[in-house]
Amino acid sequence: ETGVTQSPTHLIKTRGQQVTLRCSSQSGHNTVSWYQQALGQGPQFIFQYYREEENGRGNFPPRFSGLQFPNYSSELNVNALELDDSALYLCASSLDLGQPLYEQYFGPGTRLTVT
Amino acid sequence: AQRVTQPEKLLSVFKGAPVELKCNYSYSGSPELFWYVQYSRQRLQLLLRHISRESIKGFTADLNKGETSFHLKKPFAQEEDSAMYYCALSRSETSGSRLTFGEGTQLTVNP
Numbered sequence: 001e002t003g004v005t006q007s008p009t010h011l012i013k014t015r016g017q018q019v020t021l022r023c024s025s026q027s028g029h030n031t032v033s034w035y036q037q038a039l040g041q042g043p044q045f046i047f048q049y050y051r052e053e054e055n056g057r058g059n060f061p062p063r064f065s066g067l068q069f070p071n072y073s074s075e076l077n078v079n080a081l082e083l084d085d086s087a088l089y090l091c092a093s094s095l096d097l098g099q100p101l102y103e104q105y106f107g108p109g110t111r112l113t114v115t
Numbered sequence: 116a117q118r119v120t121q122p123e124k125l126l127s128v129f130k131g132a133p134v135e136l137k138c139n140y141s142y143s144g145s146p147e148l149f150w151y152v153q154y155s156r157q158r159l160q161l162l163l164r165h166i167s168r169e170s171i172k173g174f175t176a177d178l179n180k181g182e183t184s185f186h187l188k189k190p191f192a193q194e195e196d197s198a199m200y201y202c203a204l205s206r207s208e209t210s211g212s213r214l215t216f217g218e219g220t221q222l223t224v225n226p
Contacts, residue, residue: 033213042201042216043159056213090159094212104212106159
C-alpha cells in the first residue's frame, strides 16, 4: 500500500506569482484535505475534497483553490502569492468522508518559500 | 468556532518520569479529540483518538467535557517519545473530518 505523496518537496516563488502543489492520496482513499502550517504553528485547515467536489473550506481567501481528480489525487493552487503564504503545505487523505474512525494520513508536505 | 489550546510550547522531562501534555478546547457541540505526533524527520501521524479509548505506546488521554480538556499522559517517559505533539479536534456532527489543531508541544525526554 502506497502512502500519501506530495510534490514538489520544496519550492521558492516570488511575490505575485502563482503556484501549484500536488498530492497523491493513499490507495483507496477518496477524501483529501489540505492544511497550511506556518513556522511554529499547528496545521490550519484550508479545504477538503470528496469525490472531486469541495466539501468544506477554512478561513482562506479565494486565491487558494483546489482540484481533485477521478483518481482522487489533488492539487492546491495559490494565486498572487504573498510573503505570508510561506509555509509547509500538508495534504492528508482518508478512506471516506466524515468518519472519525477513518484516520487521516498525512503526506510529508511541500515547503513553499515566497520572496 | 472551535479552538484548541496547548499551553506549553516546550516540555522537558527525564527518562522514566511521568509526562503530561495539556490540551484544552472550546467547542459548543460534541467534539472528537485526537493526538497527533511528529517524530524528527517523519510525517505527522495519529497517536490516539478519544473515541477508541486505547493506549498507544503507553500514552493515554481522557476527554473531560466538564473541564474541556484532553490531556495526554504517560507514566514513564522514554527517550523515543521525544517529538512534537499536536492536539486536534473534529466536529462530530458535521459530515466533514476537518481537523482544528493546537499549536503543538515539543516534548524532549532527557537520558
